[in-house]
Amino acid sequence: MDKESQHICNLRKGDITSFEYLYTVWSGKLYNFVMRISKGDSYLAEEIVQAVFIKVWEGKESLDPGKSFGAYLCTIAKNQLVNIYQHRMLEQLYQEKVIASEPTENTTEKEVDYHLLEEYIDSLIDQLPPARREIFVLSRRNMLTNKEIAEKLNLSENTVESQLTKAISFMRSRINQHYGLSVSLLLYLLID
Missing domain, CATH: 1.10.1740.10 (RNA polymerase sigma factor, region 2, helix turn helix motif)
Known part of the structure; x- marks a missing residue:
């Protein structure tokens, strides 16, 4: 050794x-x-x-x-x-969208809108089945690899990947329904 x-x-x-x-x-x-x-x-x-x-x-x-x-x-x-860049991109794109669509809105209102969007994403995460939610949080918030999640939860990597795919698909569809395609495309960076 x-x-x-x-x-x-x-x-x-x-x-x-x-x-x-x-x-x-x-x-x-x-x-x-x-x-x-x-x-x-x-x-x-x-x-x-x-x-x-x-x-x-x-x-x-x-x-x-x-x-x-x-x-x-x-x-x-x-x-x-990658996670840092995705978060920065999301913030920048969201701010550009808000400025373009509502030029008279003040900064405080923009920040509130952004935080409401974050809260909506959190609420979507809470709607996931418990095991799927845990896998999603470990992957996207704790930035563990699929292998690390599989070892931590005693699952196969295929199971982890399958659960992440289902979680992302669910969140994309709900974001698209609630906010429309433009915000859904912006959030693609955050949840994918």
């Missing part, structure tokens, strides 16, 4: 020294990776590196010393970056 794999085994048991070792070895490499895929956003790269290692610590028991730790870190970082 190589040194890194040994540190991963120790980290699974909660060894902070092994965590610090892995952070020291990988944080700079991960920062450079995020800088490349974020087109040089150093603030975002720093935030994502910190968030990734928090996630590593929180999920340390499920780490697999036989798999590439670097690939695992990059997958988490990429997913977090």
Whole structure:
């Protein structure tokens, strides 16, 4: 077993020294990776590196010393970056839509509308069957991979994927009915 794999085994048991070792070895490499895929956003790269290692610590028991730790870190970082970009895009598109459709509306009303939309999405999540809701929240809010969800809930990855597909389909149809196609297309980024 190589040194890194040994540190991963120790980290699974909660060894902070092994965590610090892995952070020291990988944080700079991960920062450079995020800088490349974020087109040089150093603030975002720093935030994502910190968030990734928090996630590593929180999920340390499920780490697999036989798999590439670097690939695992990059997958988490990429997913977090995509989620951040999707959220930013949604906010920007929503603000542009509100400004274009109601130019006299003040900023406070726009923020209220946005929060109402977020509350509507939350209410749709609450309408999902409990198991499907849990899978959706773990995927979209906690940003776990399908594999991580499957391991956490003792399900197959196919089951997780099937439940996510059904959840997204339900939410898209309800958003389309309630807000119309234009907002439904904007929210495609948030729930897909």
